[in-house]
Structures are given as C-alpha cells and as structure tokens.
Amino acid sequence: MPNYDSQTNDVQLWKFLLDRPDRVGDFQGLLGSAAGRRKALYLLDSFNDRLDSPSALERKFADRLDVELPWIDHVGRSLEDYPRPSLAVDTAVLTVPEPNDILSSRSNPEIDEAHGLHVLLVRSESRSGKPTWALPGTFIHPGETLRAAAIRALREKAGIHGLEPRQLHVFDRPNRDHRGWVISVGHLEVVSWDAIVESLGSNPLVSLKPVNAVINTSRPLPFDHGRIVEAAVQRVRQDYSLTPDPARLLNGPFSLRELEILHRRIDPDGTPPKDTFRRRMQEYLEETGDLSSGSLGKPARLFNHRRKTH
Secondary structure, eight states, X not given: OOOOOTTOOHHXXXXXXXXXXXXXXXXXXXXXXXXXXXXXXXXXXXXXXXXXXXXXXXXXXXXXXXXXXXXXXXXXXXXXXXOXXXXXXXXXXXXXXXXXXXXGOSSOTTTOGGGSXXXXXXXXXXXXXXXXXXXXXXXXXXXXXXXXXXXXXXXXXXXXXXXXXXXXXXXXXXXXXXXXXXXXXXXXXXXXXXXXXXXXXXXXXXXXXXXXXXXXXXXXXXXTHHHHHHHHHHHHHHHHHHSSOTTOOSOSSBOHHHHHHHHHHHOTTTSOOHHHHHHHHHTTEEEEEEEOXXXXXXXXXXXXXXXXXX
C-alpha cells in the first residue's frame, strides 16, 4: 500500500484508485498529509466518468475523511462546471465645485456647466492601447467583498482614502467589456469639492470632469462607464429632490438661497421654483438664530440640517 506524499504523482494515485475502487478503506492510507486530502478531493469529481457508482463512493470517501464534498446539482454538475463571468466594481465619485462659494461666482451657476456635477476619472488604457479616462474600478479578489474592492480601487487608482461608496446598480450586458464576460457592480459616492481636491493634489492621472461632458460626448468612456455615470447622476438627483443636501456638501450654516443654488447645480431641470423649493425643504431644517454677513442685500436667515430624533 503506497503512502501518499509530495513525490506521489497523479498517475500513481489514479492507478490505485481506479484499479481497486472496492478498497475504500485502504484509500485512507494514501492520505498521510493535508496535501493528500486536498489532492483526493480534487480528483473526486473526475471519478464520475470512470466508476459505475461515483456518488456512493464519494459518500464513503467523505465519511472516512470527515469532510464536506463540493456541491453537486441534480444533473451531477458542480459550480466549476458552469461558465462564470468575472466580477468587477466601478465607482462614480460625484462632487460640485466649491458649493460654499456659490454666491460669489460671477457666472450663472444654474446654466454654467463648469459649476454643475463633476465626476472623478482616472487614466486608463483604451481598447486600441491609447490612454483614456475611466471610472476607478477593479476586479474582485478571492475572499474580497464588493465594498472592500471598491475602496481598494479608489485608494490604489485615485489615491483617495476614507470614502464609503454605496452600491448603485449591477451592469451585466454580456458585451459590455471587450475583454470578456464581465459583470460590474456600480458604486456611488458624493463628496465635497474641498475634500476630493485635497486628496487628489496635483496627480496627473486623476481628473474631475463635468458629468454632461462625460455623458454627452462623441468619445464615450470605455466599457459602459458612461451608463454608470448616468445612473449615478440620476440617483443623486433623486436623492436631492427629496431632502435638502443629503450628501452634506454645504459646510456649516447656510441660507435657503445657498441651498437652492446648490440643488440647481445638481439638478437644473428638476429643482422646483423658489417658493415651492423652500416650502418643501424647510421642514427638514432648523434655524440657527443667526443672519448671514458679508454679502450684498438684506442679511438672510441661516439654517442647519434638523437633527434626527429617535
């Protein structure tokens, strides 16, 4: 009876198992090491084509080894027998330029694209091998969660730390990636302009671009990153239609005018008229008791977000 060790090759193990399948008890003698146990389990699936009753034999092996066999479905296939896509994550990080300085801008923030939503892009390589811009993304590593992969991609490809992107949507068109069958779980994060600019510094491999320029262009982003950006913008605009500045882009107390202009920068077409907007949003705010200063015209009341009560 041979002892299984690192020098025993697959042919020797096969020969013993296939010549003497009735000696299941002696099979245990081949398993003198953890490597032997792994080797045996690896070979079990291939017995299906060589033995008359593989399921019974496999059960005896499993009982004697005190291990759980890989899952097999009703037609005798394991997970490895089915084609599987690669899994990736791509994150749309959105921001608005200097939201607290909106009243000092000489341009019209309601129509000026440069003051609207921007998306973070990183240098990538196009299908032709030329440099292009893309969302920060990565493939999932073994044992890694989607959240961890998204955070890792932001750290490694954009140099950004401390973000907590949330899942947005699954993008699963079979032909979305020219490299093969790749499903991407899109993620979304909205951060302040100051925070993201400070993190990026002067990195030439990272850029902030207006979302309209990214979505409506003759040179779309690779894969379906344009669709991911479009979905992210739609989600953010939906969030901002329900509550005042849910991403807390306004730093400190703000006036209703500042809040309204920020919302119009994010959603120029969907933000309601002034009076309707203020009525809708004011129930989520609380006055600070202070007035604005340093601006033209009558001082305005200042507000903070209403604290949540439990």
